[in-house]
Amino acid sequence: MDRETRRKLDEFRRNEAGPIESTLFDELAEGDLSRKEFLRRASIFGLSTSAIAAGLGAFGHAPLAFGATEHAQAGGRLRVAIIPPPTKGLDPHTYADQGGLETGGIAGEFLTRATQSLTLAPELATSWKPNADASVWTFKLRSGVKFQTGKTMTADDVVATYNRLLGPDSGALSAFKGVLSVGGVKKIDDLTVQFSLDTPTASFPYLTSSTTYQAIILPADYKLGSFEKTPQTTGAFKLVSYTPGVSAKYDRNPDWWGGKAPLDGVDVTYYTDDAAVTAALLGGQIDLIGQVQFATARPLFSNSNVQIFAVRGATHRQVPMRVDLHNQLSDYRVRQAIALTLDRPAIVKTLFNGRADIGNDSPFAPVYPSTAPVPQRHKDLRKARQLMAAADQGKGFAITLTTEQTGEIPQLAQIIQRSVKAIGINMTLEILTATAYFAGSQSGGPGGLGTTPWLNTPINITDWGHRAVPNVLLNSALVSGGVWNAAHYANKRYDRLVKSYTGAISHKDQQKYAKQIETILLHDTPVIFPYFYNYLAAGSKKVKGYKADALGQVYLSKTSLG
Amino acid sequence: MARFLLKRFGLALITLVLLSMIVFAAAQLLPGDVGRNILGGFADQRSVDLLNHQLGVDRPVYVQYGDWISHLVRGDLGMSLEYKVSVSSLLGPSLLHSLKLAALAFVLVVPLSILGGVTAALRQGRITDRTITVRGLSLTAVPEFVTAIVLIVIFGVALGLLPTTAQAPPGASFLTQIKFLLLPSLALVAVLFGYIARIARAGVIEALDADYTRTAYLKGLDTKTVIRRHVLRNALLPTIAVVATQTGYLIGGLVVIEKLFNYPGIGQRIYVAAQNKDFTMLESGVLVIGMVYLLATLVADTLYSLLNPRIRYGGVD
Numbered sequence: 001m002d003r004e005t006r007r008k009l010d011e012f013r014r015n016e017a018g019p020i021e022s023t024l025f026d027e028l029a030e031g032d033l034s035r036k037e038f039l040r041r042a043s044i045f046g047l048s049t050s051a052i053a054a055g056l057g058a059f060g061h062a063p064l065a066f067g068a069t070e071h072a073q074a075g076g077r078l079r080v081a082i083i084p085p086p087t088k089g090l091d092p093h094t095y096a097d098q099g100g101l102e103t104g105g106i107a108g109e110f111l112t113r114a115t116q117s118l119t120l121a122p123e124l125a126t127s128w129k130p131n132a133d134a135s136v137w138t139f140k141l142r143s144g145v146k147f148q149t150g151k152t153m154t155a156d157d158v159v160a161t162y163n164r165l166l167g168p169d170s171g172a173l174s175a176f177k178g179v180l181s182v183g184g185v186k187k188i189d190d191l192t193v194q195f196s197l198d199t200p201t202a203s204f205p206y207l208t209s210s211t212t213y214q215a216i217i218l219p220a221d222y223k224l225g226s227f228e229k230t231p232q233t234t235g236a237f238k239l240v241s242y243t244p245g246v247s248a249k250y251d252r253n254p255d256w257w258g259g260k261a262p263l264d265g266v267d268v269t270y271y272t273d274d275a276a277v278t279a280a281l282l283g284g285q286i287d288l289i290g291q292v293q294f295a296t297a298r299p300l301f302s303n304s305n306v307q308i309f310a311v312r313g314a315t316h317r318q319v320p321m322r323v324d325l326h327n328q329l330s331d332y333r334v335r336q337a338i339a340l341t342l343d344r345p346a347i348v349k350t351l352f353n354g355r356a357d358i359g360n361d362s363p364f365a366p367v368y369p370s371t372a373p374v375p376q377r378h379k380d381l382r383k384a385r386q387l388m389a390a391a392d393q394g395k396g397f398a399i400t401l402t403t404e405q406t407g408e409i410p411q412l413a414q415i416i417q418r419s420v421k422a423i424g425i426n427m428t429l430e431i432l433t434a435t436a437y438f439a440g441s442q443s444g445g446p447g448g449l450g451t452t453p454w455l456n457t458p459i460n461i462t463d464w465g466h467r468a469v470p471n472v473l474l475n476s477a478l479v480s481g482g483v484w485n486a487a488h489y490a491n492k493r494y495d496r497l498v499k500s501y502t503g504a505i506s507h508k509d510q511q512k513y514a515k516q517i518e519t520i521l522l523h524d525t526p527v528i529f530p531y532f533y534n535y536l537a538a539g540s541k542k543v544k545g546y547k548a549d550a551l552g553q554v555y556l557s558k559t560s561l562g
Numbered sequence: 563m564a565r566f567l568l569k570r571f572g573l574a575l576i577t578l579v580l581l582s583m584i585v586f587a588a589a590q591l592l593p594g595d596v597g598r599n600i601l602g603g604f605a606d607q608r609s610v611d612l613l614n615h616q617l618g619v620d621r622p623v624y625v626q627y628g629d630w631i632s633h634l635v636r637g638d639l640g641m642s643l644e645y646k647v648s649v650s651s652l653l654g655p656s657l658l659h660s661l662k663l664a665a666l667a668f669v670l671v672v673p674l675s676i677l678g679g680v681t682a683a684l685r686q687g688r689i690t691d692r693t694i695t696v697r698g699l700s701l702t703a704v705p706e707f708v709t710a711i712v713l714i715v716i717f718g719v720a721l722g723l724l725p726t727t728a729q730a731p732p733g734a735s736f737l738t739q740i741k742f743l744l745l746p747s748l749a750l751v752a753v754l755f756g757y758i759a760r761i762a763r764a765g766v767i768e769a770l771d772a773d774y775t776r777t778a779y780l781k782g783l784d785t786k787t788v789i790r791r792h793v794l795r796n797a798l799l800p801t802i803a804v805v806a807t808q809t810g811y812l813i814g815g816l817v818v819i820e821k822l823f824n825y826p827g828i829g830q831r832i833y834v835a836a837q838n839k840d841f842t843m844l845e846s847g848v849l850v851i852g853m854v855y856l857l858a859t860l861v862a863d864t865l866y867s868l869l870n871p872r873i874r875y876g877g878v879d
């Protein structure tokens with residue numbers, strides 16, 4: 001370490017670093033963190049570039065490299081297909097569907113943006129800093145940002161946006177539940193906002209990023225229902241016309257704080273049919289499809305004129321098995337046996353052509369850095385039969401699996417049906433439309449989760465979106481009394497561990513708790529997580545500078561047509 | 563004639579009222595509720611209940627129906643529950659799109675299939691006849707999505723001659739619009755040709771066999787005049803009725819074709835509204851299509867009566 005680097009680092013630790021930043025440097029020094037992981041965590045905790053550079057230099061890692069800006073050809077309008085169309089009005093805080101988040105996200109911006117490698121990049125916030133236990137977070141806002149209405153963005157706008165996100169009609173309540181409540185967001189000065197959390201949360205900055213797709217910053221005087229009528233976001237493009245279910249048109253925002261985006265504008269066409277959107281890209285009517293699936297758009301994957309944009313993510317399916325019904329599934333050995341019949345590598349090959357990570361029956365996807373190594377569950381019919389016999393179910397039984405007509409899920413259901421036959425389980429499939437599957441109440445009733453099929457059937461399959469950190473999955477889907485706990489799983493030790501995990505600041509502690517959580521879930525197997533698949537987008541070879549986002553944000557400020 | 567039309571009109575009105583009731587009642591049977599659909603499967607139950615209340619869909623069915631129809635008679639189609647904009651602002655352009663596609667398909671298929679049918683009948687039993695009937699029938703038997711995909715793959719993707727989507731860019735010229743609508747129109751021609759041609763053929767064969775045709779020949783008329791004045795006039799009566807019923811299908815029933823060619827017609831609008839329980843949109847859309855059907859039938863009846871004096875003078879009704 002040269003003297004200058006040491007001086008910078010010491011100065012940072014003395015003057016700016018709180019306990020969390022110091023822990024981070026200690027972990028880097030002790031070799032607990034790789035360079036990549038250090039960078040990711042430094043971005044969460046809002047370390048400045050100079051502090052990161054000093055840290056890397058001090059401990060003998062390669063310095064930060066800034067990629068040269070790719071030379072982008074200016075001009076042209078990009079023709080984007082979004083499938084399916086938004087299912088309702090475009091008020092950002094209410095988004096709950098893919099079409100809505102893609103449509104709003106082309107024009108909107110967030111405090112921070114999650115990148116492909118799960119780091120956080122500054123967007124409308126330039127820096128952020130936690131207090132000692134990560135229960136209070138202070139965000140500095142970018143100065144000189146103008147809304148497309150002409151008004152300058154201040155802390156008031158951010159506070160108003162977050163209060164809307166915490167209101168009753170918000171689509172982001174599940175993300176903020178137990179983390180941030182009404183009254184927790186405060187203006188310090190015109191360019192500083194403070195978040196006081198309900199409980200210490202080391203990963204809080206992720207909730208302000210593009211992964212909370214409802215959190216598009218809007219003016220304080222935003223009127224409900226006006227998103228599609230007046231351009232009023234801060235992004236590189238402004239939404240100038242919108243016809244529900246048909247099309248949307250965006251023009252370049254000349255006053256964007258980030259400079260001039262290469263594209264003149266973006267024309268979105270909404271599609272409802274996979275074959276139609278596939279043909280449109282192959283026929284040259286569109287340049288980019290916001291989201292494609294291998295199962296429904298195979299011709300794109302073998303065409304040399306098409307480029308596939310892929311990013312690893314945590315989008316997945318859960319197969320919850322109710323632990324509280326007085327049937328065979330209430331025995332953990334039966335649930336383990338079912339999980340042991342699945343040949344996961346083969347499933348991933350069939351359904352995704354290999355573009356997916358194999359799941360290990362916990363929300364800890366391989367993509368999460370905090371995921372701790374525990375033995376992977378493999379197909380093992382001998383062990384499965386032993387478990388069935390031990391549970392007095394050697395002869396097998398009959399059961400109905402309920403699920404929805406979404407993506408590859410019906411195929412997965414058939415695979416599970418075939419697989420469990422080997423241990424004598426006679427499975428009947430009940431495949432509903434997504435509407436019917438999510439119909440009915442979700443609270444009250446004997447089980448506490450209402451009547452809806454997805455939370456109350458003995459065994460089912462549900463589609464889950466990507467999350468930048470596994471917290472919501474760990475909480476809502478598996479904690480006792482969790483609102484999406486379809487397995488009706490209850491384990492006090494697990495609940496305690498999740499609390500510890502959420503508050504843990506050091507990487508080492510997070511992995512320690514993660515390992516215990518993974519081990520408990522493998523034993524109890526309330527939910528099978530067969531795979532976590534890559535997010536895929538497809539475009540013509542003309543599209544340059546586009547990166548897929550694990551959640552499906554269509555971010556076009558650096559995209560150009562070559 | 564006026565009495566005949568008035569009676570038809572009255573019946574049409576009653577049909578529409580009954581239709582609106584049936585659709586409203588049937589939509590109640592669909593699973594799920596509007597709030598849940600809008601907010602998504604993962605939304606909090608309280609938010610869902612709140613939204614349902616705001617939208618007024620937690621009221622009894624007859625109150626909702628009364629509310630909707632009382633606005634309708636004042637010419638107000640209401641707000642779409644799903645998109646929170648007026649239903650007419652969405653249905654209007656969709657209907658226009660559907661009319662354009664239907665018109666092109668109609669212009670292509672009607673002359674083509676009548677010509678085919680008449681030609682087949684006049685060459686009855688010969689190779690031309692067999693080619694037309696068998697080809698036509700096999701095309702009709704192939705589901706429209708298969709025909710559509712074959713057309714897309716050949717003309718849109720492989721040859722790159724025609725656009726695979728049917729919607730022309732905004733402000734496109736008349737000819738460009740026709741170019742965009744050509745593939746879906748051809749798919750519809752394939753579906754309808756065999757059917758209409760077959761009816762036309764049967765009508766012509768029957769008329770050729772009829773006593774009045776023999777009489778016409780016997781009184782010394784040449785074949786051309788017999789065909790034009792006696793055969794076609796009688797033979798095309800059933801064809802007109804068939805074409806009229808197909809017009810309703812062409813405008814409101816093209817969900818699959820509209821989906822495959824990503825065409826924002828009224829069929830797709832209604833389909834999506836039904837999926838999402840957007841009652842106001844669904845009801846108004848179905849009524850509009852109902853009106854189109856009735857109008858088409860009315861036009862057909864009028865044409866029929868003009869061609870057939872027996873109906874015009876009140877003998878048969």
